[in-house]
Amino acid sequence: MSDTTDTGPVLAADGTPLKRSLRRALRAQKMRALALIAPLLIFVLVAFIAPIADMLFRSVENQIVGNTIPMTVEELRDWDGADVPDEQVFRAMFFDLFLAAEAKEHTKLGSRLNYEQSGMSSLFRTTGRRVDNMGKVFQNAFKEISPQFDDAQFWFDMMSGGAGAEGNARLISNQIGRLERLEATTFSGDVGFVPGAAISDILPNTARAYAAFAAFTHFVNEDVVSEKKPWEAVHAALAVDLEEPATAAALAAYDGPGADALRQAAAAELPPIDMKAAFVDANKDWSRIEYWQVIKTYSPPYTTGYFLNAVDMEKTTQGVALRSDDERIYGLLFKRTMFMSLMITFSCIVLGYPVAWILANLPARKANLLMILVLLPFWTSLLVRTSAWKVMLQQQGVINDVLVWLGLVADESRLVMINNQFGTIVAMTHILLPFMILPMYSVMQTIPPAYLRAAKSLGATNWTAFWRVYFPQSVPGIGAGSILVFILAIGYYITPEIVGGTTGTFISNRIAYHISTSLNWGLAAALGSILLAVVLILYWAYDKIVGIDNVKLGG
Amino acid sequence: MADTGNNDAFVAFERVQKSYDGETLVVKDLNLSMPKGEFLTMLGPSGSGKTTCLMMLAGFETATHGEIKLDGVSINHIPPHKRGIGMVFQNYALFPHMTIAENLSFPLEVRKIGKSDREAKVRRALEMVEMGEMGGRRPAQLSGGQQQRAALARALVFEPELVLMDEPLGALDKQLREKMQFEITHLAHELGITTVYVTHDQTEALTMSDRVAVFNDGRIQQIAPPDELYESPQNSFVAQFIGENNTLEGTVREIKDGLALVQLDDGGLIDAKPVNVEKAGDRTLISIRPERVEFNRERLSPDAHTLKAEVLEFIYMGDIFRTRLRVAGSDDFIIKTRNAPDQRRLKPGEQIEIGWLPEDCRALDAT
Ligand SMILES: Nc1ncnc2c1ncn2[C@@H]1O[C@H](COP(=O)(O)OP(=O)(O)O)[C@@H](O)[C@H]1O
Ligand SMILES: [Mg+2]
Numbered sequence: 072m073s074d075t076t077d078t079g080p081v082l083a084a085d086g087t088p089l090k091r092s093l094r095r096a097l098r099a100q101k102m103r104a105l106a107l108i109a110p111l112l113i114f115v116l117v118a119f120i121a122p123i124a125d126m127l128f129r130s131v132e133n134q135i136v137g138n139t140i141p142m143t144v145e146e147l148r149d150w151d152g153a154d155v156p157d158e159q160v161f162r163a164m165f166f167d168l169f170l171a172a173e174a175k176e177h178t179k180l181g182s183r184l185n186y187e188q189s190g191m192s193s194l195f196r197t198t199g200r201r202v203d204n205m206g207k208v209f210q211n212a213f214k215e216i217s218p219q220f221d222d223a224q225f226w227f228d229m230m231s232g233g234a235g236a237e238g239n240a241r242l243i244s245n246q247i248g249r250l251e252r253l254e255a256t257t258f259s260g261d262v263g264f265v266p267g268a269a270i271s272d273i274l275p276n277t278a279r280a281y282a283a284f285a286a287f288t289h290f291v292n293e294d295v296v297s298e299k300k301p302w303e304a305v306h307a308a309l310a311v312d313l314e315e316p317a318t319a320a321a322l323a324a325y326d327g328p329g330a331d332a333l334r335q336a337a338a339a340e341l342p343p344i345d346m347k348a349a350f351v352d353a354n355k356d357w358s359r360i361e362y363w364q365v366i367k368t369y370s371p372p373y374t375t376g377y378f379l380n381a382v383d384m385e386k387t388t389q390g391v392a393l394r395s396d397d398e399r400i401y402g403l404l405f406k407r408t409m410f411m412s413l414m415i416t417f418s419c420i421v422l423g424y425p426v427a428w429i430l431a432n433l434p435a436r437k438a439n440l441l442m443i444l445v446l447l448p449f450w451t452s453l454l455v456r457t458s459a460w461k462v463m464l465q466q467q468g469v470i471n472d473v474l475v476w477l478g479l480v481a482d483e484s485r486l487v488m489i490n491n492q493f494g495t496i497v498a499m500t501h502i503l504l505p506f507m508i509l510p511m512y513s514v515m516q517t518i519p520p521a522y523l524r525a526a527k528s529l530g531a532t533n534w535t536a537f538w539r540v541y542f543p544q545s546v547p548g549i550g551a552g553s554i555l556v557f558i559l560a561i562g563y564y565i566t567p568e569i570v571g572g573t574t575g576t577f578i579s580n581r582i583a584y585h586i587s588t589s590l591n592w593g594l595a596a597a598l599g600s601i602l603l604a605v606v607l608i609l610y611w612a613y614d615k616i617v618g619i620d621n622v623k624l625g626g
Numbered sequence: 627m628a629d630t631g632n633n634d635a636f637v638a639f640e641r642v643q644k645s646y647d648g649e650t651l652v653v654k655d656l657n658l659s660m661p662k663g664e665f666l667t668m669l670g671p672s673g674s675g676k677t678t679c680l681m682m683l684a685g686f687e688t689a690t691h692g693e694i695k696l697d698g699v700s701i702n703h704i705p706p707h708k709r710g711i712g713m714v715f716q717n718y719a720l721f722p723h724m725t726i727a728e729n730l731s732f733p734l735e736v737r738k739i740g741k742s743d744r745e746a747k748v749r750r751a752l753e754m755v756e757m758g759e760m761g762g763r764r765p766a767q768l769s770g771g772q773q774q775r776a777a778l779a780r781a782l783v784f785e786p787e788l789v790l791m792d793e794p795l796g797a798l799d800k801q802l803r804e805k806m807q808f809e810i811t812h813l814a815h816e817l818g819i820t821t822v823y824v825t826h827d828q829t830e831a832l833t834m835s836d837r838v839a840v841f842n843d844g845r846i847q848q849i850a851p852p853d854e855l856y857e858s859p860q861n862s863f864v865a866q867f868i869g870e871n872n873t874l875e876g877t878v879r880e881i882k883d884g885l886a887l888v889q890l891d892d893g894g895l896i897d898a899k900p901v902n903v904e905k906a907g908d909r910t911l912i913s914i915r916p917e918r919v920e921f922n923r924e925r926l927s928p929d930a931h932t933l934k935a936e937v938l939e940f941i942y943m944g945d946i947f948r949t950r951l952r953v954a955g956s957d958d959f960i961i962k963t964r965n966a967p968d969q970r971r972l973k974p975g976e977q978i979e980i981g982w983l984p985e986d987c988r989a990l991d992a993t
Binding site: 519524528529533540543 | 705
């Protein structure tokens with residue numbers, strides 16, 4: 072440095088700037104390191120990050136309503152919620168429900184809405200069976216007017232506007248898109264049908280209904296559109312279109328295929344269209360305003376509903392409110408889960424500390440033997456261990472028998488120690504104990520015995536030496552064990568399920584119930600997300616109070 | 627060889643034995659007594675039982691047999707924390723979760739000394755080891771030498787009369803070690819405390835101690851002031867362990883007028899001072915310090931026995947010359963000569979005659 076005044080970049084032996092060649096060398100190293108961890112990285116992404124992301128997404132996702140009854144959602148947007156919706160909404164519901172029923176998706180929507188309002192499921196199921204009949208009236212009426220309306224090819228020609236007519240490609244692709252969202256798949260290929268531009272102007276509802284029918288027939292049923300008679304809903308749509316006075320006038324000037332038959336139909340007397348009455352007739356719940364409110368409340372594609380539900384709240388027309396007393400369960404479950412996890416963690420500290428201490432201070436050979444005893448539970452099935460506690464703790468179980476035999480407890484007043492919180496805490500303490508002992512042990516192992524000796528040589532009694540010198544140094548082990556046990560406990564499922572009864576179950580049991588029994592995955596995901604958030608908050612608080620660098624799993 | 631019990635000794639080991647496993651004795655019949663204020667070093671190879679002795683004195687190990695007395699009172703059954711002995715451990719054992727001041731304050735707190743007193747004593751102790759500024763730091767924030775001083779201050783802050791140190795300088799580099807050696811002895815003498823110091827480094831033992839006890843195989847081989855230990859080793863272990871040493875094997879021919887005539891295994895005859903040989907015919911190990919060997923015929927008495935030697939190697943070391951010779955069939959006979967103006971530099975291949983004063987050549991036990 073002293074013999075040169077050159078301030079330019081330092082060069083490597085081959086003349087490239089040193090910085091660049093260093094970067095190149097480091098990059099190669101980094102890539103190699105990355106390649107080594109790539110399998111793990113991918114595994115973690117696929118098996119850990121992705122499911123959590125999916126869970127977070129599911130807890131707010133609500134696209135099923137918008138995907139299943141899009142037109143109804145559209146119509147309800149301007150509904151003030153004060154009175155039962157008008158005929159327009161019911162008509163939209165009819166067409167939506169008809170397609171959904173054909174695709175057998177309406178029951179899923181019913182189940183979804185049933186989480187918010189019981190009765191919804193049966194409402195959609197029963198009505199879904201009746202939509203065919205609701206349209207049948209119009210089908211019969213048109214057949215009466217002209218037998219041509221009973222002919223598949225006639226309909227196809229009429230709706231496509233004849234050979235060489237200008238087509239309305241947007242309409243058919245809209246309907247394909249809608250069907251894709253409904254069926255949650257993607258379709259590729261050509262339907263073989265494009266609605267005529269002129270006819271779709273004159274008969275917009277009919278064109279839309281026929282396009283939906285065509286897309287469904289081609290993609291889902293895999294039939295040829297021109298060979299299939301259209302649905303009842305298409306006939307109903309035609310009736311709706313013809314009800315409009317302007318339609319007849321427009322038809323008068325139309326000369327595409329089927330124009331005569333349409334003019335004939337426009338002139339004829341058609342059955343009155345009253346979808347509202349038809350729905351209420353199918354299920355009188357359609358006249359209940361709460362049901363419609365639920366549909367409107369849950370129509371956006373994303374909702375806070377699951378989270379509100381998970382904290383015992385609900386959406387009402389007056390906004391967000393607490394559920395009534397008898398419907399609140401999750402707050403209680405969360406509190407209980409926290410409380411019991413803390414109790415378990417505490418019991419594990421109290422029971423595990425001396426064991427870890429002995430392990431760390433015994434000569435290696437004896438320590439290994441004891442370690443095997445500590446690890447033994449790991450080698451036994453969790454189910455077996457939990458069931459063993461059942462045998463131990465039940466009213467006719469070993470402990471009660473011994474107590475009765477000793478005369479400490481009367482035979483008729485045997486202690487209830489299982490299927491409650493006590494049983495859960497006992498069994499889970501036993502099961503999670505190794506997770507407390509191992510980190511404590513590995514930390515204690517690193518505390519040289521010289522510290523205790525030093526303290527004693529300085530005049531401290533055994534207790535003072537332990538409490539002032541040994542214990543503070545073992546705190547990181549307690550911290551690590553506590554975090555481990557607490558986090559494991561908070562999400563534990565099997566043991567509370569078996570020995571928890573009704574008062575000893577955890578939030579995780581409820582999550583499992585929603586995943587496997589009620590199939591309310593959104594709520595399960597919301598509960599899981601809250602649990603995750605609680606753990607993260609506790610972790611953060613722990614870091615603030617104790618300091619995460621005070622946590623050691625060893626060394 | 628070890629001195630026997632003495633009633634006014636401050637520290638006394640009387641016929642102490644120790645076994646950890648009930649099969650082998652790690653300490654075999656230890657007798658030792660120390661007057662107040664003495665700086666005694668236990669020196670010996672690793673595994674010779676030094677730490678065990680120290681631990682028995684501190685109370686962390688119990689003697690299997692025998693008695694340990696402190697100020698005339700048996701302390702065999704007094705727990706360590708009541709013995710009031712200061713101790714410095716090899717790795718200092720400063721409590722990592724406390725600051726240096728808190729570390730020093732600890733022995734005072736457990737003695738229920740008032741806060742202001744405590745603070746004054748801690749400050750004084752820190753100043754004594756020149757660490758006045760470091761009280762607020764954690765041990766991990768100090769260098770090895772500073773930790774060493776802090777550990778020393780902690781062992782002294784509660785004013786014990788006896789301080790034990792187990793290889794306290796083992797982890798320091800050479801320069802720092804020499805500085806600390808000086809400081810420790812200086813402090814110990816200044817405060818008038820009795821010190822038992824354990825080391826396996828003979829230079830350290832020689833430079834620091836009033837007396838050195840050489841341990842081997844669970845026994846004290848010799849206990850003596852450093853000069854005596856160096857110049858008059860009582861047996862071949864001590865002679866070989868302390869300082870550099872030339873050894874030759876032979877058999878005693880006769881012992882007369884306090885001189886032993888020894889016939890070396892290759893036939894040469896030499897005079898030696900009989901130390902632990904008793905009669906003619908005993909096998910013996912002759913020990914001569916390299917700096918006491920003379921090759922200048924004129925400087926030897928006319929009737930002295932001499933040996934033929936061949937120069938193998940000459941090493942210039944600045945202040946001294948080190949010459950390796952072949953003597954009586956042994957290839958590693960070393961002589962050291964001072965680099966004086968008139969000093970002759972031997973050349974490899976040269977044939978010389980070497981000799982020494984009989985009292986510098988000690989006939990010891992053949993091991
Ligand atoms: N706690 C112990 N248990 C069993 N053997 C021990 C124990 N401490 C030391 N020893 C044995 O006693 C002998 C002397 O050890 P020690 O007193 O530490 O020697 P030194 O300090 O001189 O190196 C060694 O052989 C060692 O293996
Ligand atoms: Mg030792």
